[in-house]
Amino acid sequence: MLQPVAVASKSLADYTHICGRELIAEIRELAEPLKDRRVVHISATAFGGGVSEILYALVPLMRDVGLDCEWQVIYGREEFFNATKLMHNALQGAPQDLDEEQWAAWRQYNEMNARELSAGWDVCLIHDPQPAALYELVPEKAKGWLWRCHIDLSTPNERTIARLLPHIKHYPEALFHMREFVPAGMTGRVHVVPPAIDPLTPKNMALSPEDAAFVCGQFGIDVDRPLMCQVSRFDPWKDPLGVIDAYRVVKQKLPEVQLALVGSMASDDPEGWDYFNATIAHADGDPDIHILNNFNNVGAIEVNAFQSHSDVMVQKSTREGFGLTVAEAIWKARPFIGGNVGGIPLQIEDAVTGFLVSSPQQCAERALDVLKDPALGKFLGRRGKEHVRAHFLMPRYLRDYLLIFHELDEA
Ligand code: UDP
Helix, strand or coil, X not given: CCEECCCCXXXXXXXXXXXXXXXXXXXXXXXHHHCCCEEEEEECCCCCHHHXXXXXXXXXXHHHCCCEEEEEECCCCHHHHHHHHXXXXXXXXXXXXXXXXXXXXXXXXXXXXXXXXXXXXXEEEEECXXXXXXXXXCHHHEEEEEEECCCCCCCCCHHHHHHHXXXXXXXXXXXXXXXXXXXXXXXXXEEECXXXXXXXXXXXXXXXXXXXXXXXXXXXXXXXXXXXXXXXXXXXXXXXXXXXXXXXXXXXXXXXXXXXXXXXXXXXXXXXXXXXXXXXXXXXXXXXXXXXXXXXXXXXXXHHHHHHHCCEEEECCCCCCCCXXXXXXXXXXXXXXXXXXXXXXXXXCECCCEEEECCHHHHHXXXXXXXXXXXXXXXXXXXXXXXXXXXXXXXXXXXXXXXXXXXXXXX
């Protein structure tokens, strides 16, 4: 019932020219004694959102350095994903907790998946809260267990985190993006490790300005006029409505500006369509607001093109675990404006690698600064790209996992 996910193959050697020889050599050395370890990643979906984005790169690289690595997606139906989406929102601070029936559904699907999980793993990596109960249910199925939290737990709904804590606190190893996300009461080893992007995927590889403009033009963007853009799921925490408000302020001063909201629909996100429709309603028929999703054929290359072509990239989240879209945008050396929340300030030093904002008004002011002064945008973009190179590319993340696997061995 747990579905194995097929991934392409990747070669660590291909990253040498981007990340440097030293890191690649360090990874090989760390991987050598771990050869043939049986490692399984368990997550809730193979499509949409940051976790799947990461695993499509990390799993092939773990294989390339010699681990016997797999990725499996848990089984769930609507009642489970409705409960886990509510849990996700509550853990990021929404007031509504799950009711007893929803907690029971969460537990029941975890029990089902626990029964189905095969045994004999050296390391089992559980991603996010959806499958978090697996460790306590079947600890004997793997020698080492690790819980990887991808969400912003800095201000959780107290009832929800109290209810989840007994299921996560005993994991021997737990990983969080930031110290502020670590809940009180974890009893195992806790690591602060931010994730990373893959510079060699179609989403992040270099596209020429002409090719990027060509792709954007096909979606109705006037490539000779300025473009603001946000790439993200249609989710209240990503605040696409706030982005529209910011764009409207910019448009008063700069009538030629356009806005693109590019968002994919994740299979574990039942709220997505409602919020997509709310975003369309908020745009109110403005022909310069382009709202696109993966059902309009917006895939990885198209996301790349929008991120490469836009004059200002925005991620105006009000909660954010890490925000891969931030690293993706600044890796393309674009001027960037992000909400000052969650993992975004890890990536953006205000006025150095981009701008941090806390309201649509501030977002609009910063967008105008950048649109009126292209040299400023260029300066920020270059610094941003080097910041990503130093901290947020996949080989660094792979190295950090290998270090933790060694620690599991020593425990
Ligand atoms: N994404 C995409 N197409 C879209 C919107 C988003 O491929 O239309 C990708 C985006 O490029 C990023 C991931 O989905 O790689 C979102 O990860 P992030 O950490 O920003 O947010 P999450 O969705 O996990 O909250």
